[in-house]
Amino acid sequence: MGQSQEKGQGQGSIYNMKLSTVGATRPTETGTTHEPTGLDLAMKLHYLKAAYIYTPEMARDLSVTHVKEAMFKLFDQIAWTTGRLWRRDSGRPYIKCNDCGARFVEGECNFTVEEWLSKPDRSVDEFLVYHQPVGPELPFSPLIYVQMTRFKCRGLALALSWANIMGDSFSLLYAFNLWAKVLSGDKINALETSTMDRRFPKTNPTVKDPKSIKQVDPVGDLWITPNNKKMARYCFNLTVADQISPHFPTNGDDQIPVFEILAGIIWKSIAKVREAPEPLTVTIIRKDPNDLKPIRSIRNSQMISSVHVDFPVAEASVEELVRCMERATDERCGIDEMEERCDGSLDYIVYGAKLTFVDLSEVDLYEARVMGKSPESVYCNVEGIGEEGLVVVYAAAKSDERVVTMTLPQEEMDWVKSEFGKCGLING
Amino acid sequence: MPREQMPEFSSSVKLKYVKLGFQYLVDHFLSLLLIPIMAIIAIELLRMGPEEILNVWKSLHFDLVYLLCSCFFVIFISSVYFISKPRTVYLVDYCCYKPPVSCRVPFATFMEHSRLILNDKPKSVEFQMRILERSGLGEETCLPPAIHYIPPTPTMDEARSEAQMVIFTAMDDLFKKTDLMPKDIDILIVNCSLFSPTPSLSAMVINKYKLRSNIKSFNLSGMGCSAGLISVDLARDLLQVHPNSNAIIVSTEIITPNYYKGNERAMLLPNCLFRMGSAAILMSNHRSDRWRAKYKLSHLVRTHRGADDKSYYCVYEQEDKDGNIGINLSKDLMAIAGPLVLPASEQLLFLLSLIGRKIFNPKWKPYIPDFKLAFEHFCIHAGGRAVIDELQKNLQLSGEHVEASRMTLHRFGNTSSSSLWYELSYIESKGRMRRGDRVWQIAFGSGFKCNSAVWKCNRTIKTPKDGPWSDCIDRYPVFIPEVVKL
Numbered sequence: 001m002g003q004s005q006e007k008g009q010g011q012g013s014i015y016n017m018k019l020s021t022v023g024a025t026r027p028t029e030t031g032t033t034h035e036p037t038g039l040d041l042a043m044k045l046h047y048l049k050a051a052y053i054y055t056p057e058m059a060r061d062l063s064v065t066h067v068k069e070a071m072f073k074l075f076d077q078i079a080w081t082t083g084r085l086w087r088r089d090s091g092r093p094y095i096k097c098n099d100c101g102a103r104f105v106e107g108e109c110n111f112t113v114e115e116w117l118s119k120p121d122r123s124v125d126e127f128l129v130y131h132q133p134v135g136p137e138l139p140f141s142p143l144i145y146v147q148m149t150r151f152k153c154r155g156l157a158l159a160l161s162w163a164n165i166m167g168d169s170f171s172l173l174y175a176f177n178l179w180a181k182v183l184s185g186d187k188i189n190a191l192e193t194s195t196m197d198r199r200f201p202k203t204n205p206t207v208k209d210p211k212s213i214k215q216v217d218p219v220g221d222l223w224i225t226p227n228n229k230k231m232a233r234y235c236f237n238l239t240v241a242d243q244i245s246p247h248f249p250t251n252g253d254d255q256i257p258v259f260e261i262l263a264g265i266i267w268k269s270i271a272k273v274r275e276a277p278e279p280l281t282v283t284i285i286r287k288d289p290n291d292l293k294p295i296r297s298i299r300n301s302q303m304i305s306s307v308h309v310d311f312p313v314a315e316a317s318v319e320e321l322v323r324c325m326e327r328a329t330d331e332r333c334g335i336d337e338m339e340e341r342c343d344g345s346l347d348y349i350v351y352g353a354k355l356t357f358v359d360l361s362e363v364d365l366y367e368a369r370v371m372g373k374s375p376e377s378v379y380c381n382v383e384g385i386g387e388e389g390l391v392v393v394y395a396a397a398k399s400d401e402r403v404v405t406m407t408l409p410q411e412e413m414d415w416v417k418s419e420f421g422k423c424g425l426i427n428g
Numbered sequence: 429m430p431r432e433q434m435p436e437f438s439s440s441v442k443l444k445y446v447k448l449g450f451q452y453l454v455d456h457f458l459s460l461l462l463i464p465i466m467a468i469i470a471i472e473l474l475r476m477g478p479e480e481i482l483n484v485w486k487s488l489h490f491d492l493v494y495l496l497c498s499c500f501f502v503i504f505i506s507s508v509y510f511i512s513k514p515r516t517v518y519l520v521d522y523c524c525y526k527p528p529v530s531c532r533v534p535f536a537t538f539m540e541h542s543r544l545i546l547n548d549k550p551k552s553v554e555f556q557m558r559i560l561e562r563s564g565l566g567e568e569t570c571l572p573p574a575i576h577y578i579p580p581t582p583t584m585d586e587a588r589s590e591a592q593m594v595i596f597t598a599m600d601d602l603f604k605k606t607d608l609m610p611k612d613i614d615i616l617i618v619n620c621s622l623f624s625p626t627p628s629l630s631a632m633v634i635n636k637y638k639l640r641s642n643i644k645s646f647n648l649s650g651m652g653c654s655a656g657l658i659s660v661d662l663a664r665d666l667l668q669v670h671p672n673s674n675a676i677i678v679s680t681e682i683i684t685p686n687y688y689k690g691n692e693r694a695m696l697l698p699n700c701l702f703r704m705g706s707a708a709i710l711m712s713n714h715r716s717d718r719w720r721a722k723y724k725l726s727h728l729v730r731t732h733r734g735a736d737d738k739s740y741y742c743v744y745e746q747e748d749k750d751g752n753i754g755i756n757l758s759k760d761l762m763a764i765a766g767p768l769v770l771p772a773s774e775q776l777l778f779l780l781s782l783i784g785r786k787i788f789n790p791k792w793k794p795y796i797p798d799f800k801l802a803f804e805h806f807c808i809h810a811g812g813r814a815v816i817d818e819l820q821k822n823l824q825l826s827g828e829h830v831e832a833s834r835m836t837l838h839r840f841g842n843t844s845s846s847s848l849w850y851e852l853s854y855i856e857s858k859g860r861m862r863r864g865d866r867v868w869q870i871a872f873g874s875g876f877k878c879n880s881a882v883w884k885c886n887r888t889i890k891t892p893k894d895g896p897w898s899d900c901i902d903r904y905p906v907f908i909p910e911v912v913k914l
Binding site for chain 2: 018019020021022023025027030065068069072084098099100101140
């Protein structure tokens, strides 16, 4: 673990990296622990990433000290996330709340914000997110990495890499919004995460054999998803009106289900490229529609549902696929039970166990204002994906646009891109 | 067993009251004598009536020359008395630096960083962990920003910026508290043992606050943890010579340049114990300050054991075999510190004889005078748990007496020369400082030095609303376990 954290080693065009630690301002009582639920443990091999880019006008005067002090105030509310993983005698992991802290990485970039944002494939933002997996020594692995990158023009990028065992994407984005509030001087109050809040509604009947989860070979204490294929990433913008709406018949002024349509189009394109096995089952991860309260705590509350079709997807219409997606089955209870049965001793993956679609479009990413201005660009992705691939859909700066981040096997990526070109999702 | 202890207890209580009574008698001997005499005279005068008084006056046959000579004589004696009387030196007020919360270093963070920095030396990491577990430090002590990096970045610039941060913040607070104008500072003493740049820290302060060009400034370096009291001693001497003056003392230790990067164990010790802190103190000899000053300096004693080799080498800055510079704290330290404060030491007897003539007969108990009757409060330099334990044992102090020292070590770590002021601030924050209370500050330093200062509280001090303890005093005192499980 020591080598990759040497000072000065950059990731691509980021250089002069310096590592330190941020935590909470008040000491946590000795002996405090945080127990992950079965669903938390199922997500342990995944890491959520988000990168926010701010222009020089917003971020010129923002120093490392400002950012760090705001982080300290943020972690006061969620001090347990600064703890470390230990194992019980049974082998089940838990978080010891010892205030160890989140790793804070400072870096510099030779490009200006404009130059950086002019790159067409937004997956270049991966360089802005410092990431290390949990392990090989659990008690010395931070669960959160924060990277602060200073661009040549004094613009700033702030990124979080966050172990999914703690909470879902919604929690991460909520935490980042809280941080932005602290920076502007507002007081924040995050709810305590009690075990009560972390239960989710039991479906009737409970799905006994959830399709959205797959067991993998034991990974021990190094929590990396074992993959036989090399994965590639691609990130692009599209406009709802120009590129999504044409694929769906509208009934007057009804709201079109943008995410479902987009997912359907992409599913079709991938099905055309991927012959064996055909992706007849996909996983949909989105905000729990029954959870009417706005997100107020850090936990895994995302709804994980599975869609299965009996007909060949490549030939189906987008409408049919959208209709099937609306009948997705919530599999969270089943997943939770599977983990509880083995008491966390078996290792599973969820993202990429089947082709996975994540809907983050309901989250207001641009609420994370610095100096009153929204970020210029936001990037979201997940690390540690299974071979079936992942598609993340979220809002762009303009309200009628969406951003899509895809992680697929390298061998499929170019074919899928050309399929997108054929159906007009990307230009050229 | 209990029955045997009972008579002992009651007799010791009786003894205590006898001592107290004796103490009061001696302290107020003059006034106790004067009051009955004045009462008698007053009664006589009232009895006699005005004509009789005049007759008595005439019968005394006062010659003019005789009268004038006696007057001059009285005036002469009183002048000599007032001139040779040492000026009262007041401690008007002081401020301790409270580090920003972003500098906080919990145990787990310290250990994780240690493993990453010393990743190929697990034995050194083990050693640091064992030290930390038994150190008596808490989870809220602070290190300067440069030391938070993996690996630390102790450049000269960072050291300067730490110095500016700790010194200027403390001084700004002091100016605000005391309404002092920078141009009114006549004497400036800065003591910082291990960081001595050019221009000096005192020059840095003069430059920042645009102090007067005829200021008497001193920069004491290399004098260890007891330098704070050495500065007080210097200020006192200067204030005897210069009338109507203000003296500012800044006591600090700059951690940044002294972070040891090697793996020699005895030299890793300071990394675990030394923490960020500073104090700014305003002393003066203005008569007008006698109402607002917090303390009066009663006595100050300095002892130096450098002549003895063992003492001299017990805290030694050196290069280890790899050429890394650090400070070696020898195990002999405690053996040397012990006898110094035993009353067998001639220095302390000297101090005691000054106080003892006024307070009590020092031979009640076998060879250990009861310091608890001499002083209400004790500030023992929070050099480490072992130092406080040793002194508590040798001076037979109760847990409450050393509470200020232990809690300062827990909350702020070993802040070197400024720790005595954090301890004093603790006692004030607990509302225990009353007018007339005497405080004994004891500091140890490399060399080997032991310095003591005795202050008398000038006015009852209200619990301060600001200050380093304001947000956490309610949580103290805490129980500090022998070994903290990390």
